[in-house]
Amino acid sequence: MKRTARSWGVAALAAAAVLVPLGTTIASAAETGAAANLPSANFEGATVPTDLPDASTQHYGGTPAKVTEFPGIIPGIRAGGPRPEGQTCTGTLVAPTKVLIAAHCADAAGEKTFVYGLDDLKLYNGGNGSGFQASKVVTYKKHPKYVNFDQGYDVAVVTLEKAITLVGGAAFPTYATSADASDVLIGKTGLSFGYGKKDFNDTTKDVTLTKANMPIVDGDSVCQGVGAGFKSATMICAGDPNGNPTILPGDSGGPLIVNNKIYGVASWSRADFKWYGVWGRLNNDMGDWVKQEVGTTVPADHTVSVSPASGSVKAGNYVSSTITTVAGSGGAENLKLTASGLPSGVQAVFQPTDVAAGSTAKVTFDASTSAANGTHNITLTATNAAGKAANTQYSLTVTDGGQPGPDFKVTIDPSSLTVDAGTSDRVALSTVAGSGGAEQVTLTASGAPSGVTVTFLPATVNTGEGSKVIVETAASTTSGTYSIDLNATNSGGKVAKATLTLTVKGVTNPGDHKVSVNPSSLTVNQGAGASAGVTTTAGSGGAEELTLSATGLPSGATATFQPTKVPAGEGAKVTIQTASSTPAGTYNVEVVATNAAGKTASGTVSLTVNGQNQTPFALGSAPSSVTVKQGASGSSTISSKQGSNGAEQISLTTSGAPSGVTASVSPSSIQTGASATLNLSVSGSAAAGTYTITVTGTNSAGKTATTTVSLTVETVTPPSGVTVTLSPSSGTVQQGQLAQFSARAIGGTGQLTLSSSGAPAGAFVSFNPPWLSQGGTSNVWIQPNFSTPPGTYPVTIKATSADGKTGTATYTLTVTAWGYAFGSAGRH
Incomplete structure (x- = not known):
């Protein structure tokens, strides 16, 4: 566990839990008159929350998120980390090889790696998964003024071994610097992302990406008394005083985003994490330092290649190849494709003409009947927005071929399919009229393997029109990759074709996988929801893909799975949400996992829905009347009584307090059957009189109960002296x-x-x-x-x-x- 370092020498100071900054002796701490503060802790993944008095468990309070919502988000992992996959911190990619993160994340032991592109880090599977980019750390540079996380300057820049490109070719996120120092953040709401813990003890072992809105507060007023103390010059305080929402261990280094710009880096909180969160501030010299360390990224030259790199075509025909681009440190930048060195009568057609670096395109060399015979070296070029170009060579041989071939054409999109045996997919076929204008052609297929059926809708078109091509495979189709020619034949017997590359994956069809749900029973109030874990066990079909669904839900209830599809042997989370109209009662809900062959397995969860329209909960107050002099305070105990729903969580609010009187309830949320305290603070300027203070309790379905306290404010006659x-x-x-x-x-x-x-x-x-x-x-x-x-x-x-x-x-x-x-x- 990582907490603020302390040195204790005097028993009385130890009892008062005074936090002493690193490198400070107890004598010097005493000489500076340090106040007694509660302990603080950072958000590194191995940190364990500390139970402090009068603190109730709160959850992260966020919602599921995807990398595409904030493409720069990236989790850090480390060897020996106790969380799933060794998840330890969360950072932001601000350049292909640069990660913005908290300085204290560098102190966690173990080799560090960053994994990009996953909404659920469990899919990394120790590096054996797919759909991600990973890079080890070359350097981990902390801010030169950093000493300890609760003393400010908790920011660092990581340099990666390999460049990472953002999903969809997205631009790298921007971050604040001293140029944004005049921005007023207090009162605004920041957006926070992280892969950290979702519950107090990390019971769910959940390493999915989540997000939460964090109201930014005046830390100088409300975020004091913890750790070495909040410092607005280098820190931002946001969230909720009870930690709902808050960020938890594993979120360290994650961004706090305001108006699409990063203003903070997740740093620390009170040691029980049931308090506000504190982020390292960037709209100051800390952001300037980050900018200096990240530097200006100069994209390295991208590359381009063509396969096959040579081809032969008869005059009046065409031949195609595939162009492959590889991104440099400029990431998935836009590249324009062109050709030079074309012989007379030959044109190059690119599909598409613009690609993101790292993508592929198709080039077709169309030779007219007048094309010059011979072998020609053609240069294919990919140029970025800055004018930097990469080239590759293609050798084209043109022959007269005797009888000219057709000059109408056929293309398909996509040009390749991958399907499971027993399933189907489709491509779009387009025809282009030749010199003969619009003419009727008949569509056929050749080269399909056994068990594969190709259907054209329609099977006859005029050139210039298109058709839908449906490719169906039988469960018995042998797995492998096949080339299927899609042909268009005119009335003169001339044929133009496009080739479809079909990959068939074999599917084991036993249906002997298994599903279980934990816990196996859930109880909710009408209008509320609850979650459970779904565990799948692979059968003889191995890690086949399973689609999750639910049956037996009562009226108005829905089931949501995260994710909706999993490989057999992996788990998911199911959330059942009821409506206020869902009938009360107990229901057996079946969680079903279906493989590609339609074979199913199921597990049962018992759902009990409590009615909200029976005997309601109630509130009371004792005493019901309180007399307080100006400049003093008083209190009343607010009691609660359970209704038909039994023990349920209710929130407590107040209304009716006059000017100069502050009314608050502590705690602000209780279970029915418990009690809270109404605190009444009367300022010296409050007007004398009698007022009615109303305390309202609200349950999860929005049902309310109230009680009142009569407050009498009396004047105070100051003494003559x-x-x-x-x-x-x-x-x-x-x-x-x-x-x-x-x-x-x-x-x-x-x-x-x-x-x-x-x-x-x-x-x-x-x-x-x-x-x-x-x-x-x-x-x-x-x-x-x-x-x-x-x-x-x-x-x-x-x-x-x-x-x-x-x-x-x-x-x-x-x-x-x-x-x-x-x-x-x-x-x-």
């Missing part, structure tokens, strides 16, 4: 430790200023804040250093009002000699 109250009024500390108490002051008019006298030699007195409004409270710290003489000292705390009135109170401070106690906590 200033009254200062200390709590507590005395304390004992060792040399080098902190004495902490509160000071409340009221009286006179206007703002009150705090000061002190009588502190012993070497002691430092500080106030937070040093100025108070009438009836306000300040935190006071007295810190004797290690040279302060032991003894008892009366320290006077003085408050002076704006009109010159004063008041004092005495804090009795006892200083004892410093003593050493053993204990440690640190990086694991």
Whole structure:
């Protein structure tokens, strides 16, 4: 587990859970007057959440996502990582060989690799899967000012061994720099992506890509008291105070996106992860450093080749080849295809004329009846937008061939198919009229293997028209790759053709695979949903593809699978969502896995739907009336009673609080049968009177219950002078430790200023804040250093009002000699 490193030397400070930055001794920490903060932790995949008091489990709160939604997203894995496939962090590809990520991700042990293109990282299968690009790490450069994740500058740039191209030829994401420093982020909502944990203990072992909207908050106000402290100069705070949604271990380094630009890199949270998330800020010098490290990517020369590289054609006919392009570091950039060196009477036709680097195209050399005989070297060129060109050579031999062939043509799209035995697919056939204009041609096929049927719809067309070609295979068709000629014959017997490459994959048809569902029973309220894991077991058909579906669902309910198709032996997640109209009751839902031959296997999950229209839950309050003076606070206990649905989760909200009164419920979400506290904070400016505060509970189906509390606000008559109250009024500390108490002051008019006298030699007195409004409270710290003489000292705390009135109170401070106690906590 990775947490903030600490050194503990004084027992009292250890008990207070003071977090000390790396490289700071306990003595220097005491001398700086560090406040007692809760521990923090980063989001690296091996981090285990810590249970803190009064913290309830919250989930990530995100939704499934695809790489195509944010093409730069890329998961990092490491040898020995405890998560599936060794998933450890999440980064963003900002250049073909550059990954933007958190600096602390470099500290995790084990060889590191990045895997691109998968919505579910389990499909990597230890490198034995398909549909991904992977590259090992060459360098992992941290920001030069980085010390520890909760002290800022938690950003790094990884250089990969191999270049990676983004899906669909997408452009690389952009990130903020100091040029965006004036952007106001507070109040906006950022979008976060990650492959990290989806639940508190990583029970589901889910490494799919998810996303969540993260409201950006004022971290200077609400994100304090954890770790080394939030610093807005290098950090962004977003999410929810209870961690729903939040980001979890495995999401470290993931992006926080605002207006399609990356403004933050996932960094840390409170150690239980039931709090806000903190991202490293990029719209400052941190983003400038990233830009410097990424640099300007100069695409390396792409390459182009042709196969076959030579061909012979009779005058009046044509011959075709396949052009293959290979991307350079410019990725899947657009390339324009051209030909030069063509002999008279020969033209080159590209299908298509523009391709993404890494793609293929078809080139057809069409020789007219007047084409010059001989062998000609033709240059085929692929040119990018910057004008950089790559060439390859094609040798074309033209002969007169005696009787000219037809000059009408046939093309197909696509030119190749791959099917399972027992299934079918189709291609589109197009004809192009020749010098004879539109003439009728008959379509036929030759070269089809046993068990393969080719049907044309229609079978007779005029040149210039098209036809649909259906290729059907029998379950007995032998697996292999075949060339099938699709022919067009005119009334004079002239034939033009296109060749279809057909690959048939054999299908084992036993139907002896198996399916199970865990858990085997689910209980939901009307309008709510629940998820379970689906496990498939391969039969003698091996890792054949299985399509997942569900039967037996009650009215209004739906089942969603993620993914919908899996190889036998792999798992999926099923989510059953009910409607508010779904009838209450218990149903046996069958989860069905069907192979390509239509053979099925199923597993059963028992679904119980609780009715929402029976006895409702209820709320109560005690006391039901509260009297609070201006500048003070009060509370009432909010109780809940279960209805017919039994124990269900409800959220609690308040309404009716007048100006100057803050009403909040803690916790804000409970199970029926439990209770919460209504806290009423009355400012000194609140108007006297009686008000009705309403507390509303809402369940997952939107059903509500309410209770009320009558709040009476009474005025406070300030004394003629200033009254200062200390709590507590005395304390004992060792040399080098902190004495902490509160000071409340009221009286006179206007703002009150705090000061002190009588502190012993070497002691430092500080106030937070040093100025108070009438009836306000300040935190006071007295810190004797290690040279302060032991003894008892009366320290006077003085408050002076704006009109010159004063008041004092005495804090009795006892200083004892410093003593050493053993204990440690640190990086694991």
